[in-house]
Amino acid sequence: MCFLLMMFFAKAQLLATTFGVDGDNGLLNIPSNESLAHCSSSCGNVSGISYPFGIGPGCFRRGFELTCNNTAQPPTLYIGSTHTRVIAIYSESDFGLDIPLIGFNVTMRPNVHTYIRSWKSPAKGFIIGNWSILYVVGCGVEVYLLDHHTNETMGSCMTLCSNDLDMMEKQAGGNCNGIGCCTINTTRELQGFQLRFFLQDANITQQFEWMQYTKAFLTYDDSYVFSTRDLVSGWINESSIDGTTTLYGNIMDQPNCQSASLNNATYACSGNAECWDADNGGYYCYCPDANPNGNPYAPYVCTDGT
Ligand SMILES: *[C@@H]1O[C@H](CO)[C@@H](O)[C@H](O)[C@H]1NC(C)=O
Ligand SMILES: *[C@@H]1O[C@H](CO)[C@@H](O)[C@H](O)[C@H]1NC(C)=O
Numbered sequence: 409m410c411f412l413l414m415m416f417f418a419k420a421q422l423l424a425t426t427f428g429v430d431g432d433n434g435l436l437n438i439p440s441n442e443s444l445a446h447c448s449s450s451c452g453n454v455s456g457i458s459y460p461f462g463i464g465p466g467c468f469r470r471g472f473e474l475t476c477n478n479t480a481q482p483p484t485l486y487i488g489s490t491h492t493r494v495i496a497i498y499s500e501s502d503f504g505l506d507i508p509l510i511g512f513n514v515t516m517r518p519n520v521h522t523y524i525r526s527w528k529s530p531a532k533g534f535i536i537g538n539w540s541i542l543y544v545v546g547c548g549v550e551v552y553l554l555d556h557h558t559n560e561t562m563g564s565c566m567t568l569c570s571n572d573l574d575m576m577e578k579q580a581g582g583n584c585n586g587i588g589c590c591t592i593n594t595t596r597e598l599q600g601f602q603l604r605f606f607l608q609d610a611n612i613t614q615q616f617e618w619m620q621y622t623k624a625f626l627t628y629d630d631s632y633v634f635s636t637r638d639l640v641s642g643w644i645n646e647s648s649i650d651g652t653t654t655l656y657g658n659i660m661d662q663p664n665c666q667s668a669s670l671n672n673a674t675y676a677c678s679g680n681a682e683c684w685d686a687d688n689g690g691y692y693c694y695c696p697d698a699n700p701n702g703n704p705y706a707p708y709v710c711t712d713g714t
């Protein structure tokens with residue numbers, strides 16, 4: 409009996425530390441400080457790479473692999489083996505990363521009323537967080553945002569223009585309020601989404617060339633400052649939003665906290681960290697309010713920071 413238990417334990421440990429079969433490599437156990445000591449914490453000008461993110465064997469949790477192209481100038485960081493570039497990493501409280509802005513540039517034709525665009529996460533554990541904002545800059549267009557996973561409509565908005573740009577600029581006052589610009593808030597996490605654009609007034613596209621161009625982009629905060637210059641130019645001025653979209657990473661090797669915590673050898677939350685179910689399957693670890701500092705995935709305990 410004891411021998412059998414030992415065998416089982418040894419096997420579980422082995423499974424947890426060796427690479428998976430289907431290209432899904434990465435650690436499933438909580439690594440020791442010593443085993444992470446050799447892992448690099450930066451790539452080019454992206455610093456702060458820490459577990460569960462990591463570059464190279466033994467350095468990342470399954471699903472959190474990053475690749476650094478050291479021959480590029482400067483060296484460039486990617487999500488796993490994808491072509492999605494990583495611009496910044498967050499590994500305090502929220503474990504996420506910034507990728508180049510998710511955006512769409514749609515040219516409306518007077519005889520076509522419906523346009524569909526979609527986006528899917530480059531890796532299954534990375535999602536668009538709750539409370540992200542889709543901005544639409546355009547004229548005479550109604551837009552619907554659908555969750556790719558459930559096909560549910562999360563919201564819609566409509567943007568109208570007049571042909572007097574100065575008046576529009578005054579009315580909008582930098583806000584995105586339906587005059588040349590409108591927004592849809594995401595209310596749950598998204599692994600992918602679809603945008604449906606409906607051209608309301610086909611004539612509008614014939615008044616001015618710029619009225620044909622609809623731009624849509626997704627950011628994590630509401631810092632975008634609308635200007636009618638963004639209506640008439642080929643793309644928006646990204647400076648107020650840093651040109652990035654933030655994705656959050658969750659643990660996908662178990663469907664939720666309950667099943668994950670039953671499987672002690674592969675449970676990702678360390679020490680006194682707590683667990684939170686993700687909206688589309690999987691879970692997050694986080695440090696409790698009383699001990700908000702530290703890394704809930706690494707071999708430390710969450711601390712109160714004193
Ligand atoms: C990192 O380098 C890239 C490419 O040179 C540059 O576009 C980006 O602004 C830099 N980011 C930071 C945070 O310095
Ligand atoms: C790394 O970057 C270099 C220079 O941009 C490029 O030639 C090479 O194909 C890249 N390597 C990989 C594995 O993407």
Ligand SMILES: *[C@@H]1O[C@H](CO)[C@@H](O)[C@H](O)[C@H]1NC(C)=O
Nearest residue numbers: 554555556557558559560602
């Ligand atoms: C969502 O819609 C697509 C195409 O209309 C369909 O193939 C898919 O099964 C739908 N998914 C769900 C979860 O209903």
Ligand SMILES: *[C@@H]1O[C@H](CO)[C@@H](O)[C@H](O)[C@H]1NC(C)=O
Nearest residue numbers: 539540541591592593629630
């Ligand atoms: C959308 O989010 C922004 C910023 O998070 C908030 O100010 C605004 O009230 C929200 N809009 C709706 C309709 O919930």
Ligand SMILES: *[C@@H]1O[C@H](CO)[C@@H](O)[C@H](O)[C@H]1NC(C)=O
Nearest residue numbers: 538595596597684685686687
């Ligand atoms: C996202 O928002 C939904 C609805 O308010 C909530 O049920 C879910 O727990 C939130 N997820 C996270 C990770 O905050």
Ligand SMILES: *[C@@H]1O[C@H](CO)[C@@H](O)[C@H](O)[C@H]1NC(C)=O
Nearest residue numbers: 608609610611612613614615
């Ligand atoms: C569209 O433009 C044509 C020609 O300028 C005009 O006759 C027609 O009434 C317009 N339609 C609408 C819906 O404004």
Ligand SMILES: *[C@@H]1O[C@H](CO)[C@@H](O)[C@H](O)[C@H]1NC(C)=O
Nearest residue numbers: 513514515621641642643644
């Ligand atoms: C968007 O489309 C317009 C018209 O085709 C083009 O002039 C502009 O360069 C495009 N912008 C981007 C960022 O591709």
Ligand SMILES: *[C@@H]1O[C@H](CO)[C@@H](O)[C@H](O)[C@H]1NC(C)=O
Nearest residue numbers: 633635637644645646647648
């Ligand atoms: C973009 O916006 C910034 C800040 O509002 C401004 O300083 C800059 O001149 C703008 N760039 C263009 C090309 O309009």
Ligand SMILES: *[C@@H]1O[C@H](CO)[C@@H](O)[C@H](O)[C@H]1NC(C)=O
Nearest residue numbers: 438672673674675677678679
């Ligand atoms: C697994 O369970 C044992 C006994 O309950 C406990 O001491 C250990 O810390 C747990 N390991 C993890 C990774 O939670």
Ligand SMILES: *[C@@H]1O[C@H](CO)[C@@H](O)[C@H](O)[C@H]1NC(C)=O
Nearest residue numbers: 439440441442706707708709
């Ligand atoms: C790992 O290192 C951190 C920071 O250096 C330290 O606080 C923690 O106690 C160490 N954990 C273990 C298990 O050695």
